[in-house]
Amino acid sequence: MADERERRWKLALGGDDEGLDAPDVRLSRALTALYNPDDEGARRGGLKRSAPSVARWLGDIREFFPASVVQVVQKDAFERMGLKEMLLQPEFLQAVEADVNLVADLMSLRGVMPEKTRDTARQVIAKVVAELMERLERRTAEALRGAVDRSRRTTRPRFADIDWPRTIRANLAQYQPAYGTVVPERLVGFMRRQRRIVDLDEVILCVDQSGSMAASVVYASIFAAVMASLPVVSTRLVCFDTSVLDLTDDLADPVEVLFGVQLGGGTDINQAVAYCEERIERPAKAHLVMITDLHEGGDSLSLVARIRRLKSIGVNVIVLLALSDQGRPAYDARLAGIVAGYGIPVFACTPDQFPSLMAAALRREDVLAWAAGEDIKAVRPEDPPAEES
Structure with missing residues (x-):
């Protein structure tokens, strides 16, 4: 019980991480960065006015506290740390990488953002979404674009629908001994079923x-x-x-x-x-x-x-x-x-x-x-x- 009381006092007062485990050290530094920024702990774990630090700090806050508390802490951060101004800086936008966690941070901050900041946040989210869409869209479309109808064949199949055994047999005459492979002149594959x-x-x-x-x-x-x-x-x-x-x-x-x-x-x-x-x-x-x-x-x-x-x-x-x-x-x-x-x-x-x-x-x-x-x-x-x- 005494150890737990000591832990709580250290978290409440900040600045003394000795004896705390790794999650508690993160929690202590996250709070110190906001509520006691002149403390030595803040210099070690503070926001440092950089996009990666802000994203990491916001993620820590959301992890350690329930939503109602997160809203209060984030609102304090906007007022105390000037995060509103940071979100409006072009340098911030240029520093942001395509990171899902940062999108989540901006989504959670939406309720306390002024309109201009929300416009900036929308640009950041749009950038991240565009990069994720580029990464995921083609694979998803190919995977879901209808079931393969194996009762019908075509000589112009999609790459994923090529019937390789039949294609190889149909092109054995094109075997290249020097390369140890067949060069297919004609592809044989499955047609995709048209769905109503x-x-x-x-x-x-x-x-x-x-x-x-x-x-x-x-x-x-x-x-x-x-x-x-x-x-x-x-x-x-x-x-x-x-x-x-x-x-x-x-x-x-x-x-x-x-x-x-x-x-x-x-x-x-x-x-x-x-x-x-x-x-x-x-x-x-x-x-x-x-x-x-x-x-x-x-x-x-x-x-x-x-x-x-x-x-x-x-x-x-x-x-x-x-x-x-x-x-x-x-x-x-x-x-x-x-x-x-x-x-x-x-x-x-x-x-x-x-x-x-x-x-x-x-x-x-x-x-x-x-x-x-x-x-x-x-x-x-x-x-x-x-x-x-």
């Missing part, structure tokens, strides 16, 4: 916008925008905390989507899934991708029952604990295990893996087998609680 509008698969991305899911929200929004631009699927983006925000109509502009997200707040996953359930028109053609750490603040029993019901009527339900470049996320292990116990895939994946995941889902393949092939460790099933047995 009425036959489109429905994809609903249901995204937790609590502070811990910030990077996942950014990536999910960009993927939703890409998928919405493709004529092969019908895409809906739903973000939630204790309320539900349907951003589907804004998907043509991913920057606008991100400005519509409000990071932080509580979490009512059951309410969000209920909203999605009401909008599913054809369960056998529907895919519900829940992106959440499953820290349910609402009715977890109703949530599990609702997910089970959706699966039973044919909806392809997948739970992603995170969609980010980071490692294994923090999540509610008990609830994740219960959901996995009903045969629903529960795991985290990276943005680079997501297009392949969605392609497997649209083909109704075994998603757990896909995850194993990607060396992704899925959550192990747990026995359901007695009242659900």
